[in-house]
Amino acid sequence: MADAQTLGALLAWARERLAKAGICEAALDARLLVEHVTQTTRLDAVSRPERPITDAERALAEQVVEQRIAGKPVHRIIGHREFYGLNLKLSRETLEPRPDTETLVDLVLEEARRLGGEDRPWRILDLGTGTGAIALALLSVLPAAHAVGADISADALATARANADMNGYGARFETRLSDWFERVDGRFDFIVSNPPYIREDDWRDLAIEVRGHDPRRALVAGEDGLDAYRRLADECADHLAVGGTVAVEIGHDQREIVTGLFTEQGFRFKKLGRDLAGHDRVLIFSLETARERG
Structure with missing residues (x-):
């Protein structure tokens, strides 16, 4: 004692x-x-x-x-954690944002600067937004941008909304209760996501800090860990503006197979980002022409 x-x-x-x-x-x-x-x-x-x-x-x-x-x-x-200089509340159905995901934010910002600059009114869609970490980090640097945070969890969306308001970005952040693109309308300049990518068999081997406290459905994506990427690759083009960019976080050994899923759908691979340990962590793709919805 x-x-x-x-x-x-x-x-x-x-x-x-x-x-x-x-x-x-x-x-x-x-x-x-x-x-x-x-x-x-x-x-x-x-x-x-x-x-x-x-x-x-x-x-x-x-x-x-x-x-x-x-x-x-x-x-x-x-009950909270810092991410990209923002203080973010956590809740039962949100992943704890981790420093490796800041790699994704950095690469998207590089693309925004290259494509037109920080001051353009970029439209951003953050799929599986959780705490809102990625979207809010981007809004903190892009002063005219607007972001939609979509998530299947109402608990996560309430937390993301609270984080947006607490950090001063509530007016430029919208939440959407949606199973991926199911209830998402419009086209976006950037679609970003840190989707679930853990294999079913690998779940039980995760550290207790992760397995016992992060939401399982935000981590596990089928037997091969690729279910979310298949859906993203298949549906992203229907929601991208002309010249739009997709940025996804990946597992350290998923670079080639995830790249293949997107290139098969007409995307062009643009850039790889590595995390703090030097592992493959983020893939950037572009689509030069907007796909018409079927």
């Missing part, structure tokens, strides 16, 4: 407790959890380590540290 009386002592206790339990990033997780419990900042820990700890803070610290040891991700515990 924690008996720390000061902020510095509580931080030291949490760090030691997590390290002994084998948590890889014990120091970082301890800092985030203690800041959450005490509503302090990193600066407070440096400048005011003698700040007194209340009984309620001490009890809550013990609770959240035990949750982390049991496998609950630190950002699930505190």
